[in-house]
Every structure is written in C-alpha cells, then in structure tokens.
Amino acid sequence: MSAFTALTLTVIILPLQHITLATGITAVAANLVGGLTPDIDQPTAKLWHDIPAGTIVGRIIDPFLGGHRTISHSIIGVVLFGYLSKIGLTALSHVLLVNMTFVWWAFMIGFISHIIMDLFTHEGEPLLFPINFHFGFPPLKELRIKTGGIIEKLIVFPGLILINAYLFYAYYAKFLDFLKHYIVR
Numbered sequence: 238m239s240a241f242t243a244l245t246l247t248v249i250i251l252p253l254q255h256i257t258l259a260t261g262i263t264a265v266a267a268n269l270v271g272g273l274t275p276d277i278d279q280p281t282a283k284l285w286h287d288i289p290a291g292t293i294v295g296r297i298i299d300p301f302l303g304g305h306r307t308i309s310h311s312i313i314g315v316v317l318f319g320y321l322s323k324i325g326l327t328a329l330s331h332v333l334l335v336n337m338t339f340v341w342w343a344f345m346i347g348f349i350s351h352i353i354m355d356l357f358t359h360e361g362e363p364l365l366f367p368i369n370f371h372f373g374f375p376p377l378k379e380l381r382i383k384t385g386g387i388i389e390k391l392i393v394f395p396g397l398i399l400i401n402a403y404l405f406y407a408y409y410a411k412f413l414d415f416l417k418h419y420i421v422r
C-alpha cells in the first residue's frame with residue numbers, strides 16, 4: 238500500500254508523460270512487486286507465499302540471506318536490486334513492448350517506499366549493511382511500530398488507503414487528464 242501511495246504521489250508531483258496502457262499496467266504491477274521485494278530476505282515473506290512452494294524456496298535460501306532484515310533492507314541492497322532489476326527488465330524489453338524506464342522507476346519507487354516504511358518498525362533496518370546496526374525512526378525503539386501488529390493493521394494500512402482516496406479526490410483533474418490525454422496507443 239505504501240508502494241502504491243508513493244506511486245500516486247509521483248504522478249501528482251511530476252509533470253504528466255505520455256505512456257501506453259500496457260506500460261501503465263506493467264508499471265503498477267512492478268510497483269507492487271517492488272514494494273514486496275525487500276522482504277525476499279524473510280522466509281515467511283508474502284512474496285514467497287504468493288509463489289507456489291515459495292515458502293520452501295524461501296527456507297532453502299534463508300540461511301544465505303540471514304532470515305530477517307539483511308542486505309535487501311540496506312543502501313547496498315537498493316543499488317544491487319536497482320541494478321539487477323534493470324538488467325532483468327532490459328532483457329524483458331525484447332519480449333514486452335512497454336517502456337521499461339517507467340516500469341523500472343515504478344519498481345524502485347515501490348522498493349524504496351518499503352525501505353522507508355520499515356524504518357518506523359521495532360526491528361529497524363541495517364541501512365549500512367554489512368555493518369550490523371539497525372536504524373529506525375524515532376530512534377527510541379519502544380516508540381516504533383510492531384510489524385504485523387494492531388497499529389499497522391488498524392491505523393497504518395487504512396490510513397494509507399484514506400490518503401490515496403484523498404489524493405485521487407484532490408488531484409482528480411490531473412488523474413482524469415492523465416487517463417484521457419496521456420494514455421496513448
């Protein structure tokens with residue numbers, strides 16, 4: 238949800254660009270995948286559950302990734318995953334006729350929004366991995382949110398939905414303009 242919110246904000250902040258419908262749909266999908274990808278280092282991560290037998294795969298590679306927030310929740314991780322996704326999307330661009338620059342940015346916006354949101358959780362994140370120091374905001378751990386806890390479920394998640402609803406309402410004209418004039422064949 239935070240990935241999608243970040244994407245919504247990007248559309249609001251930046252000038253509109255002409256894209257194809259296929260690029261738009263692929264970008265939204267890439268944004269959601271990007272939002273889930275940092276948790277690839279957790280065997281019980283949602284991403285693995287969505288892939289058949291994913292949890293087994295997760296458990297197999299788990300010892301290599303550390304089992305909790307590690308490299309994919311760090312600055313090196315952002316650079317690494319940014320680089321790898323660029324290679325992957327460039328390869329895919331021979332098959333999929335979409336503008337991969339947009340798709341890549343949508344993926345990265347999702348990825349980075351996840352890194353930002355996890356800063357507010359108890360665990361924090363090893364931003365300077367491999368240095369094993371977990372950063373978080375606020376710095377006092379007790380003031381942060383428990384992952385998967387009641388605050389996340391009852392306040393953060395519904396809050397993000399409300400923020401999106403408000404943004405679509407407040408910037409209705411821009412979104413309408415986008416759908417009407419900027420989606421090209």
Ligand SMILES: [Zn+2]
Binds near residue numbers: 351
């Ligand atoms: Zn995470």
